[in-house]
Amino acid sequence: MSVGVRRVAKGVGDFVIEALGEAVGEFVLSLLACALLGCLVLVAxxxxxxxxxxxxAGAGVLGLLLAHGAWQTFRTSTKGRRRGLATLTAAAFGATAITAIFLLLYGTGCDCW
Structure with missing residues (x-):
């Protein structure tokens, strides 16, 4: 076998392995999004x-906490440091925003309903 044929065969093999890895990764992320969406619906x-x-009442309180966290995250801070409730609500807002983005990217293709 010549060197050129080996290089082409190795390139094709690498492509197949990478494509298969991406397909498996997409499947796993979609499955996690469907499971998370199902858990959220079950909790509600x-x-x-x-x-x-x-x-x-709980949804209202959660909405107020997330609004406070968004306000703390996006406002211009005079001190530069957050304390107590501000840190907690900003972290909760960040986690909720990341979860929402994840569900937007992977949960929209969930065909399990």
Missing amino acids: YLAWSFSPRLTI
Whole structure:
């Protein structure tokens, strides 16, 4: 076998392995997004079946905390440091934003419903 044929065969093999790895990665991420979406729906259903009023009140409090976290994240800070509740709400807002972006990218293709 000549050197050129080996190089082409190695290139094709590397391409197939990379394509297969990407396909498996996409599948795993889509599966995680579907599982996360299912868990969120289950939590909302169980909370609503337990107490609709408490669910609405909890959603309101969560909305206020996330709004405070967004405000803390995007405002121009005079001191440069956050303390206590500001740090907690900013971290909660960041985690929620990352989860929302993940679900937007991978949860939209979830055909499990």
